[in-house]
Amino acid sequence: MKFVVIGGDAAGMSAASRAKRNQPDIEVTVLEQTEDVSYSACGMPYNIANPSRELDDLVVRSVKEFRDNGIDLKTGHRAEIIEPSLKMVSGKTAIGDSFKLSYDKLLIATGASPTIPKLPGFDLPGVLTLKNLEDGRKIKNFISSNNVKSAVIIGMGSIALEMCEALRERKIDVVMVKSRPGLLPWMNEKLSEMVSEELKANKIVIYDGHEILSIQKTKDGLKVVCADMELDSQMVIAAIGVTPNSELAKSAGLAVNPDRSIAVDKTLLTSDQNIYAAGDCADAYNVITGKKVWVPLALRANRAGWAVADNVTGSKTELEGIAGTAVFKMFDLQVARTGLTVSEAKAAGFDPADVVITSRSRAHSHPGNTTIAVHMIGDRRSGRLLGVQMVGKEGTAHRIDAPAVALHSKMTVKEFSECDLAYAPPFSPVWDPMLTAANQLSKKM
Amino acid sequence: MKFVVIGGDAAGMSAASRAKRNQPDIEVTVLEQTEDVSYSACGMPYNIANPSRELDDLVVRSVKEFRDNGIDLKTGHRAEIIEPSLKMVSGKTAIGDSFKLSYDKLLIATGASPTIPKLPGFDLPGVLTLKNLEDGRKIKNFISSNNVKSAVIIGMGSIALEMCEALRERKIDVVMVKSRPGLLPWMNEKLSEMVSEELKANKIVIYDGHEILSIQKTKDGLKVVCADMELDSQMVIAAIGVTPNSELAKSAGLAVNPDRSIAVDKTLLTSDQNIYAAGDCADAYNVITGKKVWVPLALRANRAGWAVADNVTGSKTELEGIAGTAVFKMFDLQVARTGLTVSEAKAAGFDPADVVITSRSRAHSHPGNTTIAVHMIGDRRSGRLLGVQMVGKEGTAHRIDAPAVALHSKMTVKEFSECDLAYAPPFSPVWDPMLTAANQLSKKM
Numbered sequence: 001m002k003f004v005v006i007g008g009d010a011a012g013m014s015a016a017s018r019a020k021r022n023q024p025d026i027e028v029t030v031l032e033q034t035e036d037v038s039y040s041a042c043g044m045p046y047n048i049a050n051p052s053r054e055l056d057d058l059v060v061r062s063v064k065e066f067r068d069n070g071i072d073l074k075t076g077h078r079a080e081i082i083e084p085s086l087k088m089v090s091g092k093t094a095i096g097d098s099f100k101l102s103y104d105k106l107l108i109a110t111g112a113s114p115t116i117p118k119l120p121g122f123d124l125p126g127v128l129t130l131k132n133l134e135d136g137r138k139i140k141n142f143i144s145s146n147n148v149k150s151a152v153i154i155g156m157g158s159i160a161l162e163m164c165e166a167l168r169e170r171k172i173d174v175v176m177v178k179s180r181p182g183l184l185p186w187m188n189e190k191l192s193e194m195v196s197e198e199l200k201a202n203k204i205v206i207y208d209g210h211e212i213l214s215i216q217k218t219k220d221g222l223k224v225v226c227a228d229m230e231l232d233s234q235m236v237i238a239a240i241g242v243t244p245n246s247e248l249a250k251s252a253g254l255a256v257n258p259d260r261s262i263a264v265d266k267t268l269l270t271s272d273q274n275i276y277a278a279g280d281c282a283d284a285y286n287v288i289t290g291k292k293v294w295v296p297l298a299l300r301a302n303r304a305g306w307a308v309a310d311n312v313t314g315s316k317t318e319l320e321g322i323a324g325t326a327v328f329k330m331f332d333l334q335v336a337r338t339g340l341t342v343s344e345a346k347a348a349g350f351d352p353a354d355v356v357i358t359s360r361s362r363a364h365s366h367p368g369n370t371t372i373a374v375h376m377i378g379d380r381r382s383g384r385l386l387g388v389q390m391v392g393k394e395g396t397a398h399r400i401d402a403p404a405v406a407l408h409s410k411m412t413v414k415e416f417s418e419c420d421l422a423y424a425p426p427f428s429p430v431w432d433p434m435l436t437a438a439n440q441l442s443k444k445m
Numbered sequence: 446m447k448f449v450v451i452g453g454d455a456a457g458m459s460a461a462s463r464a465k466r467n468q469p470d471i472e473v474t475v476l477e478q479t480e481d482v483s484y485s486a487c488g489m490p491y492n493i494a495n496p497s498r499e500l501d502d503l504v505v506r507s508v509k510e511f512r513d514n515g516i517d518l519k520t521g522h523r524a525e526i527i528e529p530s531l532k533m534v535s536g537k538t539a540i541g542d543s544f545k546l547s548y549d550k551l552l553i554a555t556g557a558s559p560t561i562p563k564l565p566g567f568d569l570p571g572v573l574t575l576k577n578l579e580d581g582r583k584i585k586n587f588i589s590s591n592n593v594k595s596a597v598i599i600g601m602g603s604i605a606l607e608m609c610e611a612l613r614e615r616k617i618d619v620v621m622v623k624s625r626p627g628l629l630p631w632m633n634e635k636l637s638e639m640v641s642e643e644l645k646a647n648k649i650v651i652y653d654g655h656e657i658l659s660i661q662k663t664k665d666g667l668k669v670v671c672a673d674m675e676l677d678s679q680m681v682i683a684a685i686g687v688t689p690n691s692e693l694a695k696s697a698g699l700a701v702n703p704d705r706s707i708a709v710d711k712t713l714l715t716s717d718q719n720i721y722a723a724g725d726c727a728d729a730y731n732v733i734t735g736k737k738v739w740v741p742l743a744l745r746a747n748r749a750g751w752a753v754a755d756n757v758t759g760s761k762t763e764l765e766g767i768a769g770t771a772v773f774k775m776f777d778l779q780v781a782r783t784g785l786t787v788s789e790a791k792a793a794g795f796d797p798a799d800v801v802i803t804s805r806s807r808a809h810s811h812p813g814n815t816t817i818a819v820h821m822i823g824d825r826r827s828g829r830l831l832g833v834q835m836v837g838k839e840g841t842a843h844r845i846d847a848p849a850v851a852l853h854s855k856m857t858v859k860e861f862s863e864c865d866l867a868y869a870p871p872f873s874p875v876w877d878p879m880l881t882a883a884n885q886l887s888k889k890m
Contacts, residue, residue: 043808050812408865
């Protein structure tokens with residue numbers, strides 16, 4: 001059995017390793033276009049924050065380790081054409097040689113790439129993105145070799161916000177800008193105000209709703225030109241979002257969604273019965289709506305890689321789907337979400353009721369208390385919990401996992417409100433903020 | 446409608462306040478034998494740690510506030526006899542006057558009292574317990590007026606362990622002793638070793654398995670006499686455990702369990718249709734086994750108080766039960782549990798499989814990583830998750846809530862292992878320690 005994997009990061013290497021563990025005599029080949037495999041991409045902002053660390057510290061397992069485990073790991077190999085009818089993949093190596101490989105089962109794990117707007121100047125030197133290790137190295141080198149003291153970040157998503165903290169650590173002045181209004185438009189105003197206050201407290205200047213027209217070179221650096229203003233800096237980070245890398249799949253005739261993610265079933269199979277897709281390039285089922293979504297996150301990539309390996313090696317595995325749980329840190333703030341927002345709930349046909357509460361991170365009178373804000377959403381018709389968003393300084397990141405589990409088990413808000421959650425004064429009020437929100441939402445519904 | 450509540454802490458005051466909110470014209474009388482109501486008993490160790498704070502800081506709502514809300518709150522009123530056939534409660538006030546009250550509905554919320562072994566010397570001055578605010582004041586006064594520099598804590602439960610930290614904050618040398626072997630016998634050895642190491646690192650001396658015979662007065666203080674040794678100190682804290690205060694209920698002919706907790710149904714009704722019981726004096730259903738348990742914890746007391754109020758004021762409310770979720774902090778360690786231990790699982794008729802794993806609190810290569818140990822237990826026959834115990838330095842307390850929710854919804858280990866939990870490098874590895882445990886346990890089962 002020949003199992004070929006295109007892409008050597010989270011989903012790809014998880015699948016390759018597990019397939020080999022499951023079935024030691026399977027032939028596993030991985031084609032990776034860069035020289036880097038199996039690294040923690042999410043760790044890059046924290047690594048960039050620290051000039052004394054190398055990006056290679058983020059490598060989880062080396063090329064040699066994978067090869068020692070019997071995986072034929074070919075770096076510098078870019079897959080360019082899949083021929084499903086012949087079960088062949090062909091492409092070019094970094095030095096320009098052609099290669100061609102046959103497979104019995106193929107996994108496309110090509111990830112996603114930073115979205116670059118079709119505007120002038122985004123290709124200028126000093127306009128950087130952050131997706132793979134090489135991007136991280138470029139940013140770090142650019143900062144040191146140009147002694148960067150000022151940067152503009154385009155975009156205000158989680159990577160943009162994580163990069164704020166990283167750049168402030170490097171004593172770089174940061175201005176954030178984006179064309180559309182709203183710092184985090186999916187978030188309730190009360191919560192997003194906490195985020196915006198934290199940014200301001202850390203001297204980040206925020207310009208949302210300023211249409212970006214171009215980036216231009218100046219004498220000392222770069223200029224982001226908006227419809228109504230210009231922003232000068234030495235470096236620009238474009239962190240608008242990412243787009244699934246699905247060109248290969250599309251050219252091979254596989255089903256691809258309008259958002260460009262590759263359509264897969266619960267076994268991660270694409271529209272071809274010998275080709276799987278997993279990770280940031282593929283879609284997934286949302287456990288709340290039962291509908292397809294595309295959420296590029298690390299855990300589901302790893303999990304999907306494992307599921308592909310199990311399916312390829314003969315133990316049929318289905319993944320129910322994702323709740324859309326995500327968390328990020330921004331200076332002292334923790335921002336977390338799981339499930340649907342109010343507008344997502346409406347779009348999915350629910351009749352959402354919601355509450356926003358603020359509570360404390362620790363018990364009444366316990367020193368060190370900070371504020372936690374919780375936005376909780378339920379469905380009036382079924383009583384089901386639909387989603388939770390949270391902002392706070394401590395205990396927010398891990399608190400989101402409880403409602404995430406509740407979403408997987410389709411609990412009602414009332415059932416969730418009756419759960420026996422942990423209490424001790426250093427960690428929460430007797431009624432955890434999550435329960436306070438659930439109690440109030442349950443009453444409202 | 447006359448609603449009388451015996452006991453003015455968590456369950457009692459929650460019930461009184463909510464009944465009044467639900468139905469403003471209800472007559473609510475609370476009989477509290479001490480002068481303190483509505484305080485955070487769990488906060489006492491942290492308050493004792495800080496000489497500049499008053500125990501009264503732990504009061505959540507004052508007597509006056511309750512009275513202003515229309516509750517007839519009678520402090521210094523000790524209920525002594527309940528006559529169910531007459532629907533009467535009688536007792537004595539602190540100054541010795543008799544009182545007698547009729548009720549339509551009665552709530553017994555008498556809490557629990559520290560267990561005092563029937564051994565000589567436990568009544569000596571300087572042998573102290575910690576349950577109510579007055580106990581806290583006594584400990585604090587004793588420490589300052591005697592300039593206490595050494596203490597023996599008898600018992601090794603959560604209060605004993607929290608008191609270790611409190612006393613070390615006050616620069617008091619602490620020795621812990623108990624008659625039975627095992628620091629935390631319900632805990633897996635690997636996890637309890639982490640606890641014992643943390644205690645040792647903080648210069649706490651642990652003597653488990655030394656049969657305690659008596660406490661004796663010495664020239665300078667007290668001596669705890671064991672079968673094989675003697676321990677000298679200025680102060681002894683007896684923190685062996687607590688016993689439900691059910692004498693009143695028993696004398697009134699209500700059903701009381703062998704462990705002395707008052708038997709209640711899911712609506713919190715005792716064996717008398719006009720008498721409820723809630724809080725540390727009452728039992729509850731365990732959501733995993735469906736059987737009765739007695740777990741004296743603050744959240745379930747508050748929740749049960751609310752449920753009683755709802756039932757008394759006409760909206761029938763049932764509580765499914767508790768998962769037995771508990772957490773405590775001990776120096777830098779967080780110790781958490783939910784559900785059953787292996788031996789509890791066996792006793793309940795399950796066929797338990799379990800794994801103990803250690804993982805990291807943050808992502809691979811993220812600075813500040815610490816170890817988290819997870820002990821997870823599942824049922825071989827049904828595949829169900831049965832319990833989780835955890836020890837770690839960060840993110841342990843809140844992590845326990847996810848499996849607690851899974852226990853409420855009777856998830857299998859496999860289902861739990863597929864939950865979409867949060868990941869970001871500062872907060873967890875891609876595979877959260879909880880998921881790593883679930884993955885391994887699922888494979889084993």
